Amino acid sequence: EQNQQQDQDENEEEGSSSQIPEGGGAQSSYMEELLRQQALEENPAVKELYDKAKEMDKSSETEKSNKILNEAIGMYKTLIEQYGDKLNDTIFKQVAERCINRMRFLGRLKSAVDIHYKLIRRFADEPSFRNQLAVTFLLGNRLSAAKLVLHEVLSQWRYNGFALVHYGFVLKNLDQDFENAVLYLREGIETNDEGTQDGRFYFNLGDALQRLGRNQEAQEVYRKGAKIGLFLSEYQRSLYNVNRLKSKPFWTKLDTTYKDQFTEIYKYWQVIRDEGLKLLSQDGLFMNEQENLKDTGDWKQFELYARGSKTKNCHMAPITCQLINNFKAASSCKRGQVKFSVLHPNTHVHSHCGPTNCRIRAHLGLKVPENTFIRVANETRSWKEGEWLIFDDSYEHEVWQKGTSLRLVLIVDVWHPDLTEEEKSSMSPI
Ligand code: LMR
Ligand code: MN
Structure with missing residues (x-):
C-alpha cells in the first residue's frame, strides 16, 4: 500500500x-x-x-x-x-x-x-x-x-x-x-x-x-x-476496509452464505487433522508467528494459501488443499490465508485486530484440549473438535491456551459475502 x-x-x-x-x-x-x-x-x-x-x-x-x-x-x-x-x-x-x-x-x-x-x-x-x-x-x-x-x-x-x-x-x-x-x-x-x-x-x-x-x-x-472516522468502530480497527460491509464479532456458517462449502469440508475433518498432525511431527515445517502478536508461549503456523494463491506447501497437505481448492470463496480470497495453526500450552496471544474487514475468518477445530479460549470483542468462546468457529478478525481478539496438550486448528479465510465480484477482483492483496 x-x-x-x-x-x-x-x-x-x-x-x-x-x-x-x-x-x-x-x-x-x-x-x-x-x-x-x-x-x-x-x-x-x-x-x-x-x-x-x-x-x-x-x-x-x-x-x-x-x-x-x-x-x-x-x-x-x-x-x-x-x-x-x-x-x-x-x-x-x-x-x-x-x-x-x-x-x-x-x-x-x-x-x-x-x-x-x-x-x-x-x-x-x-x-x-x-x-x-x-x-x-x-x-x-x-x-x-x-x-x-x-x-x-x-x-x-x-x-x-x-x-x-x-x-x-x-x-x-x-x-x-x-x-x-x-x-x-x-x-x-x-x-x-x-x-x-x-x-x-x-x-x-x-x-x-x-x-x-x-x-x-x-x-x-x-x-x-x-x-473521527479512522476506525470502523472502537473494537473494529482494521485499516484496509470497504465501508458498507455488515459486521459482527461471531458468525454462523449460514451467515457467511457458504454453509454448504463449510459443511462439505468438515465432513473430512479427521483427514485434515491427520494431515496437519503429520506435518507437525516433522521438525521445522511450522513457522513461528511473525507479527509480534504473541505474549507468552509457542504459536506456529503452516501456510497453504496466501493472498488467493496456493503456496508451495500444498503438496504436503494434498487432501486439505484439494478441499480448499473446491471452495472458491476461500481459495480466491486475496485478502486472507489458509493455514494450520498450533498453540502449545501456556500461550497467550495479545489482543489485536486483523488488517481488513473484507474477509471472515473460520477455524476448524482439529485438536482442542480443555481451557483454550478466544475472545472476540466482548464475547469469549472455545473451539470444538470437528466444528467451525467463525469470526470477523477485524474485531479485536485475544487468545489463551491454558490446556495441557497442543491445540490445532485449520484457519480458512473467506471473502466477506457482501463484496461484489468487481470489488474482489480489483482489491489489493493482503
Ligand atoms: C488469530 O488469528 O489471531 C488466532 O485466532 C490464531 C489462532 O491460531 O487461534
Ligand atoms: Mn488474529
Missing part, C-alpha cells in the same frame, strides 16, 4: 506555495504555471525534456504501461541530475516529487532515495524533505534507516508532528520501546499536523498502551479514532 503523504511546500523565494497533487493530473495554480513557463522558456532543450517526461508520465497511466513509466522516470531523473541548476525551485520540487512518487509506485525505492537526497541538499531548511525520505525507507521496511532520518529531523524541529508520529511508530515496531512510542505518537497526534491523523498512528498508540497494560487509555485512543 502506498503511503503518499504530501507535505505543504512553502516556497518563500517565489512567494507562492505549491502542493503537488497525488496521482496523474498535475493541477497547479496559475502563478506556478507562469513561473514554470518562464523558467522553461529560457531553456528550450530543458523545456522539451520536461514536456516529454510529463507526456510519457500521463500516457503511462492511460496505457497502464510500466515501460512507458520507466522512460518518463528516466527523463525526470535527467532533469534533476543534469539540469537541476537550470530549474527554478518550484519546478525542481515538482519534478523531483513526481519522480519519487512514480518510483515508489513501481517499488523502485533505492532510486527514490537518491532523488530524496537531492531535495534535502537543495532545501536543507525544510524538514518535509527529510520526512519524505523516512517514508520511503518505511515503505521498504527499512525501519532503522527511517529512525535515523526522523531523529535528525526532531533534533532540529522538535515539534514536527509528522516526524513525531513516524518516530513513535518506529520505536514501537523496531525497538518495541512502548513507553517512548506512546510519548512520541501521542505528542505527534496532538499537533494535528498534516499526516498525523492517520489510523496507523492511532492503532499503534493504542496497541503500545495495551502492551503497557494501560487499557483504559488505549480505549480512549480507539474511541477517538472511531469518532
Whole structure:
C-alpha cells in the first residue's frame, strides 16, 4: 500500500506555495504555471525534456504501461541530475516529487532515495524533505534507516508532528520501546499536523498502551479514532476496509452464505487433522508467528494459501488443499490465508485486530484440549473438535491456551459475502 503523504511546500523565494497533487493530473495554480513557463522558456532543450517526461508520465497511466513509466522516470531523473541548476525551485520540487512518487509506485525505492537526497541538499531548511525520505525507507521496511532520518529531523524541529508520529511508530515496531512510542505518537497526534491523523498512528498508540497494560487509555485512543472516522468502530480497527460491509464479532456458517462449502469440508475433518498432525511431527515445517502478536508461549503456523494463491506447501497437505481448492470463496480470497495453526500450552496471544474487514475468518477445530479460549470483542468462546468457529478478525481478539496438550486448528479465510465480484477482483492483496 502506498503511503503518499504530501507535505505543504512553502516556497518563500517565489512567494507562492505549491502542493503537488497525488496521482496523474498535475493541477497547479496559475502563478506556478507562469513561473514554470518562464523558467522553461529560457531553456528550450530543458523545456522539451520536461514536456516529454510529463507526456510519457500521463500516457503511462492511460496505457497502464510500466515501460512507458520507466522512460518518463528516466527523463525526470535527467532533469534533476543534469539540469537541476537550470530549474527554478518550484519546478525542481515538482519534478523531483513526481519522480519519487512514480518510483515508489513501481517499488523502485533505492532510486527514490537518491532523488530524496537531492531535495534535502537543495532545501536543507525544510524538514518535509527529510520526512519524505523516512517514508520511503518505511515503505521498504527499512525501519532503522527511517529512525535515523526522523531523529535528525526532531533534533532540529522538535515539534514536527509528522516526524513525531513516524518516530513513535518506529520505536514501537523496531525497538518495541512502548513507553517512548506512546510519548512520541501521542505528542505527534496532538499537533494535528498534516499526516498525523492517520489510523496507523492511532492503532499503534493504542496497541503500545495495551502492551503497557494501560487499557483504559488505549480505549480512549480507539474511541477517538472511531469518532473521527479512522476506525470502523472502537473494537473494529482494521485499516484496509470497504465501508458498507455488515459486521459482527461471531458468525454462523449460514451467515457467511457458504454453509454448504463449510459443511462439505468438515465432513473430512479427521483427514485434515491427520494431515496437519503429520506435518507437525516433522521438525521445522511450522513457522513461528511473525507479527509480534504473541505474549507468552509457542504459536506456529503452516501456510497453504496466501493472498488467493496456493503456496508451495500444498503438496504436503494434498487432501486439505484439494478441499480448499473446491471452495472458491476461500481459495480466491486475496485478502486472507489458509493455514494450520498450533498453540502449545501456556500461550497467550495479545489482543489485536486483523488488517481488513473484507474477509471472515473460520477455524476448524482439529485438536482442542480443555481451557483454550478466544475472545472476540466482548464475547469469549472455545473451539470444538470437528466444528467451525467463525469470526470477523477485524474485531479485536485475544487468545489463551491454558490446556495441557497442543491445540490445532485449520484457519480458512473467506471473502466477506457482501463484496461484489468487481470489488474482489480489483482489491489489493493482503
Ligand atoms: C488469530 O488469528 O489471531 C488466532 O485466532 C490464531 C489462532 O491460531 O487461534
Ligand atoms: Mn488474529
